[in-house]
Amino acid sequence: VNFSHLAQEIRKMTLLRLIAASALNRMASLGSNTSPQLCLAGFQSQDLLPSDSGNDMSSHIWFAVPKSKISRGKKRMKTTLRKRIKIREDIIKDGRTGEITLSHKLPFRWKSYLPGPTEISSVNMEKNFEVLDSDSTVDVR
Structure with a gap:
């Protein structure tokens, strides 16, 4: 088993989780009038996600999937x-x-x-x- 490869994959997944969590927090801070709220799979509430305050929206990567x-x-x-x-x-x-x-x-x-x-x-x-x-x-x- 190649452990360095597994470590790289774990780092990638952690970074993706942090990016998605910051997007969720940003959407929550915009106000309750924005809908629908984004949700991460596997998390029941936003309390489990790390808070990211003081960052602007342009500093993060946003993922968009167009509808067919x-x-x-x-x-x-x-x-x-x-x-x-x-x-x-x-x-x-x-x-x-x-x-x-x-x-x-x-x-x-x-x-x-x-x-x-x-x-x-x-x-x-x-x-x-x-x-x-x-x-x-x-x-x-």
Whole structure:
């Protein structure tokens, strides 16, 4: 365990706590008409924080977090439009398989749509091809 690294982290956290505490005290000293009051997580009241009197507001660091102007749903819609598959002419739906593919590529499962040996019957084979016996000859010219 690197103790020097841990000591640096503890110093950073202490400084951040002191900065936030001074901001809280300054907001409390401005008066009760300012709202909403800032609050540090983990502290139940401002009595636990060290008092910081005599400092002006410009000598401290103020943290501001702007509110998001775009909702999460709109961000999601923008991302979807940006990352969607663009419409192109070479993206087609294959007639045999029903899968979407590029026109110059075979579909992903093209082998499963080939006709198997059970689909081609021996009757069709006899119609399309001549069945040669061992005693018959073929005239080749």
